[in-house]
Amino acid sequence: MLRQYELVERVKAYAPDADEALLNRAYVYTVQKHGTQKRASGDPYFSHPVEVAGLMTDLKLDQETIITALLHDTVEDTLATIDDIRANFGPEVARLVDGVTKLSKIEAMPEDERAAENLRKFLLAMSEDIRVLLVKLADRLHNMRTLHFIKSPDKRRRIARETMDIYAPLAERVGMYEYMREMQLLAFEQVEPEGYQTITGRLEQIRRQDGGQVDSIALAIKQALAEAGLKVEVWGREKHPYSIWRKMAERHVSFEQVTDIMAFRVIAENEADCYRAMGVLHQTWQFIPGRFKDYISTPKNNGYRSLHTSLIYENSMRVEVQIRTREMHRTNEFGLAAHWAYKQGDRPDGAVGWLRDLIEIVDASHDAEELLEHTRLAIYQDRIFAFTPKGALHQLPKGSTPVDFAFAVHTDLGAQTLGAKINGRHMPLRTPLGNGDVVEIIKGKKAEPQLSWLGFVVTGKARAAIRRSVRLKERAEVALIGSKLFDEIAALLPAKIGKKAIREAVKRLGLEDEEALMYAIGSAKLEDREVMEALVPGSTAELPDRTDWSGQERVISIRGLTPGVGFQLAECCRPVPGDRIVGLRKAGEGVEVHAISCFSLASGIDADWLDLSWGNRSVGALGRLRITLYDRPGTLAEMAGIFAQNVANVKMLQQVQQDHPFSTYEVDLEVQDLAHLTRITSALRASDAVAQADRI
Structure with a gap:
């Protein structure tokens, strides 16, 4: 564990103007507040925030971030409050500590909700200040380094899975590859222990048997480049164990069939030398077509820049080579943190453009499960590059379609999409895009997102926007039905209903506005009696109770x-x-x-x-509905529950179509009248289990 003076010296080494007294006070504060608390390892608890602060000094972050790292657990785990933090360390540190604390308050939530809710708060906190993310990533990395001290295997696996699903991809998206690789390796050991042991064992065996082969290849590469007059540094390594495991799983191959186990890194003096080095290597050894990638001219969204190629070395051995400058290398390993300079007020923007998309997804997602699905789509997946007709470059996940492209350009463009041209040719909207495609979106002012698009879009931003649009459209339809039903209810009252009575009814029912009232009526969330009583208090006193006609004999006149x-x-x-x-x-x-x-x-x-x-009140007519459910556990039961709540007897239920992620059914329901059938349809449309419900 870092001692107090060591931590201060680290900060002063790269920030001579840092407030030494404030840093000392923060160190003492965290030691005093955590007191005798212990970690699972048996170490004093305050060793954890001190180590997290040490990780922040490795990234040369500002003193506010270092102090936040020292204090990040005090509000959650001690008697300290945000007001205490503000009084002792200022409003900026208090805001940052509060941001990190909010991410930790969901640990007691059920496991099926925890990851998504954590992610929601995480993204919102990041939108306030990216330093919250940097502290949280360091916090998770140190926790992963000490994960083996936790006795419960289930808890270790849960934490490792959450790290693999959320924190490692987020580290990648801000370009912190060192953090990403270490998190993945530590999580891999817990999630797939047999796979971890097998691959690390085989890599160790290769190291013992290769007789210094990695060093000899690195030397050969350096000599070839030196002969061409290039001054470079070269080093090699085996590929990351988790990277090998993922490649084996994706390609369904064995360890022996993974050919490019070795990777080499070339550090050149400038950008021009990077391209010269690439040419020399391609002249010296045969390169593998399709494996060359230029991330210098077209950087990744997280700012990553490098040239990648794969060569066939002696004895048909495949090796991967990455070529970059020293500045590129630092940015590639530590991403945003490598050039974050708050003291100059610099705010990197291009590298966090994807973050704005994630915040849009938070706003558009309906529930925790949907949020997690959309966000995983946004932070995972290999990328392709596509262009607008004017040459603007957009990065998208593999498998993206013109609809994904349109939403990536702008949410409004996606919503107005009618068709698309790919490389000048009209193509279906479900066509997967390839690298370098030029995509022209054809739009219409009256166009709107279609539910069927969910069957082929792959980006989280597109899926969230489409689902939100469909829900808003359904809400408007339900509100329109509700207004018609409202007229029928109002006709039963002894007085004419005006705007004032409606405003008062909205207040009595605790609703936001008149539209919310109509939606509540249309979606069967309010009984007729409740609406009548809210409009004219006392008006239902003389009315008989609602007749339970479900058991009556079927009579149609x-x-x-x-x-x-x-x-x-x-x-x-x-x-x-x-x-x-x-x-x-x-x-x-x-x-x-x-x-x-x-x-x-x-x-x-x-x-x-x-x-x-x-004729007189007829009972037991059959109405037929076509209902499209989301194809997931529990949706059929939820639909049946809506029928039961609305006293509708199911006479026929038949699945007529299955198109993942949807299942479509036709249902005959015994209903009282059109209003009854309309209420059932409205309730179905209001359900999260139902994608679409229409009368046939």
């Missing part, structure tokens, strides 16, 4: 028929009481009753038309 004439409700349109209806009478047959809007009426049926209406 039709006005306009000759007594004794039989009839049947048409299968094609399934009319229910409340629909406008007509009868079709063929010679020698009974009367077939259709809804006036039935498409089959336009087909020129040879029959007499009868003007019909529904």
Whole structure:
């Protein structure tokens, strides 16, 4: 553990103007507050924040970040408060400590919610100040280094999985590859212990048997470049064990079939020398087509810059070579932290453009599960490069489509997408993009995101925006249905209802506005009695209780028929009481009753038309719905629960289509009337389990 004077000396070495007294006070404060607390290793607890602060000094971060690292657990684990921090160390440190603390308060949440909720708070805190992320990543890295002291295997695996799913990818996205690789290695050991032991064992075996082969290849590369007049540094290593494991899993190959186990790094003096070195290597050894990548001219979103190539060395051995300058190397290993300079007020912007997309995803996601899905899509996946017609470059995950591209350019462009041209040719919106494609988006002012796009988009930003748009559209439709039902409810009241009565009703029901009232009515969240009582208090006192008609005998009566004439409700349109209806009478047959809007009426049926209406309160009509559910556990049960809550008897249920991630069903429901069927449809549309619900 770093001693007090050692920590201060580290900071003063790169920041001579740092407030030594403030740093000393922060060190003493964390030691006093954590007192006799112990870690799982048996070490004093304050050793952890001190080590995290040490990691921050390795990155040469400002004194506020160092002090935040020292204090980051005091509010969560001791009696200290944010007000105490503010009084002793100033408002900036208090804000940073508060940001890190908020990320730690969800440890007691259920496991299925924890990762997503952690991520939500994480992203929002990062949007305030990226230093919160840097401290949290160092905090997680040190916790991973001491993870083996935790006795519970399940807890170790949970922490390792969360690290693999969230923290390591985030470290990569801000370019902190050193942190990412160490986190992945430590998490890999816990999540896949057998795989870890196998691969590290084989790598150790290679090291014992290669007789200094890595060094000899590095020397050969350096000599070839020196002969060309290039002054470079070269070193080699085996590839990261987790990287090998992932390649084995993705390609379904054994360890022996992974050919490029060795990787070499060339450090050149300037950018021009990087390209010269690449040319020399390609002239000296055969390079593997398709494996050359130029991240100098087109850097990754996180600022990573380097040339990558794969060569066939002697004995058909494949080796990977990365060529970069020293400045590129530092930025590549430590990312944002490598050039973060708060004392000059510098705020790197391009390197965190992806962060703005993540914040949009937070706003658009409906629940924790959806947020986690969208964000994982945003922080994972290999990238491709595509261009706008004006030459603007956009990086996207492999498999991205023109719709993903449109949302990457701008959310509004994605929402207005009608079609796309790829390299000048009209192509379907589901077409996967390739490296270097020029994509022109054709838009329309009245266009809107389609639910079917969820079947092929791959970016988290696109999926979140599409789902949000679909939900808003459904909400508007439900509110429109609610306003029609409201008119029916208002007609039962003894007084005419004006705007003032509606405003008062909204207040009594605890809703935001009139639209929220209509939505609540349309989605069956409010009973008629509740609405009536809110509009005119005392108006329901004389009304009888709602009739429970679910067990009544099925009785349908039709006005306009000759007594004794039989009839049947048409299968094609399934009319229910409340629909406008007509009868079709063929010679020698009974009367077939259709809804006036039935498409089959336009087909020129040879029959007499009868003007019909529904008789006294009819019970037990069958309405047919087409319902598209998200294909995940529990959605079918949730749909059945909505039917039960609305006292609707299911007479037929049939799956008619399965198109992952959706399943579509047709359902016949025994309903009271059109209003009853409308309420059920509204409740279905309001459910998170339902993607779409329509009457057939």
